[in-house]
Structures are given as C-alpha cells and as structure tokens.
Amino acid sequence: MPDRENVIKYSGTVGDITFDETLDNADFKKCGPEKWRHFSFQYYQGSKEFSYKGEKIAVTEKLKKENIYSEKKISGYITVRFLVNCEGKTGFFRLQHMSPDLKDTVLDEELENKLLQFTKPLNGWMPKEIKGLKVDYYQYLTYKIENGKVSEVLP
Structure with missing residues (x-):
C-alpha cells in the first residue's frame, strides 16, 4: 500500500500547477465536480483550435499595440503557462525562459x-467542453524574442 505522504506530494498529472499562495490569486477556482478538480486538460484536448x-x-495585435521590448538585444523564448477554468477565467501563471538553443536561462527579468x-489580463479565453462537460485546461503562450523584440507568439 502506498505511503499517503508520498502520494500527496506528486501531482495528479505530470505538469500540473499546484496553488502557491505567494504567486496565485486565492479567488481563482478550478471548476467541475470535486473528483475532477485534481485534473485539468491540456489546451489541445477537446478542440484543436486556439480558444x-x-x-x-x-493576442498578437494587442501585443503590437503594447510595444513590449527589451533594451538588451537578447534572443530566446519566454513561455507563460496558465490554467483557464470552465468560466474562461485564468490563474496559476508560471514562467519559463529559454535561450535560442532551448536551454533554461534567464533572458531579461x-x-x-x-x-x-x-x-x-487577456480576457478572451473560451471555456472548453469535452463530452458536454465544461472543463479546466492548461494554456500557454510562448513569446519568441529576437534582438530584444517579440517576433512571434506561439503556439
């Protein structure tokens, strides 16, 4: 029989983001039946379109209007990963940064x-349904940086 402490320290699914009171808004709630709250889908599950x-x-047009750039002539990738709940609200934001050769590195804080x-504050995320049930899902935006400017938004 597995040790309960070891079971609790592991996420329900690889890559799950767990609540961190220093980073996350306590008002953001996962949706669905209690048994589903320990599981969230990925952005590509349910429907293939960008939701x-x-x-x-x-998103790209809003970004262009903001004119966000770095004075440093850096290149690489900055990924913001987050959860979209069944109401289309977002939370649990996490950052990852990589060099052009995909090695973990801080580019420009x-x-x-x-x-x-x-x-x-992007507020156009649409809830997803799988088999008629609205579900929470993980989404990400990767900003490709070339010479200090965002050259592309992925996926």
Missing part, C-alpha cells in the same frame, strides 16, 4: 515581467 476570442491574431503582466 481565444479573435484567435491568436487578436524586466521583459519577462512585462510579458507576464501583458498575459494575465
């Missing part, structure tokens, strides 16, 4: 913070 009102181009602050 944002206006699609990815709407100020730029990372600007991109995080840009991503958090």
Whole structure:
C-alpha cells in the first residue's frame, strides 16, 4: 500500500500547477465536480483550435499595440503557462525562459515581467467542453524574442 505522504506530494498529472499562495490569486477556482478538480486538460484536448476570442491574431495585435521590448538585444523564448477554468477565467501563471538553443536561462527579468503582466489580463479565453462537460485546461503562450523584440507568439 502506498505511503499517503508520498502520494500527496506528486501531482495528479505530470505538469500540473499546484496553488502557491505567494504567486496565485486565492479567488481563482478550478471548476467541475470535486473528483475532477485534481485534473485539468491540456489546451489541445477537446478542440484543436486556439480558444481565444479573435484567435491568436487578436493576442498578437494587442501585443503590437503594447510595444513590449527589451533594451538588451537578447534572443530566446519566454513561455507563460496558465490554467483557464470552465468560466474562461485564468490563474496559476508560471514562467519559463529559454535561450535560442532551448536551454533554461534567464533572458531579461524586466521583459519577462512585462510579458507576464501583458498575459494575465487577456480576457478572451473560451471555456472548453469535452463530452458536454465544461472543463479546466492548461494554456500557454510562448513569446519568441529576437534582438530584444517579440517576433512571434506561439503556439
């Protein structure tokens, strides 16, 4: 029989984001029946489209208007990963940064913070349904940085 302490310290699914009171808004809630709250889908499950009102181009256009850039001529990738709940609200934001050759490295903390602050208020995320049930899902936006400027938004 597994030791309860060892079972609790592992996420329900690889890559799950657990609540961190220093980073996360306590008002953000996962949805669905209690038995589902320990599991969230990935952005590509249920439907294949980019689930944002206006699609990815709407995010890209908003980003262009913000004119976010780094004074440093850095290149690499900054990924903001987060959870979209069944109401389309977002929370549990986490950052990852990589060099152009995909090695973990800090590129520019100020730029990372600007991109995080840009991503958090995006409010066009659409709830997903799988087999008629609205579900929580993980989404990410990866900002490709070339010479200090965002050149592309992925996926």
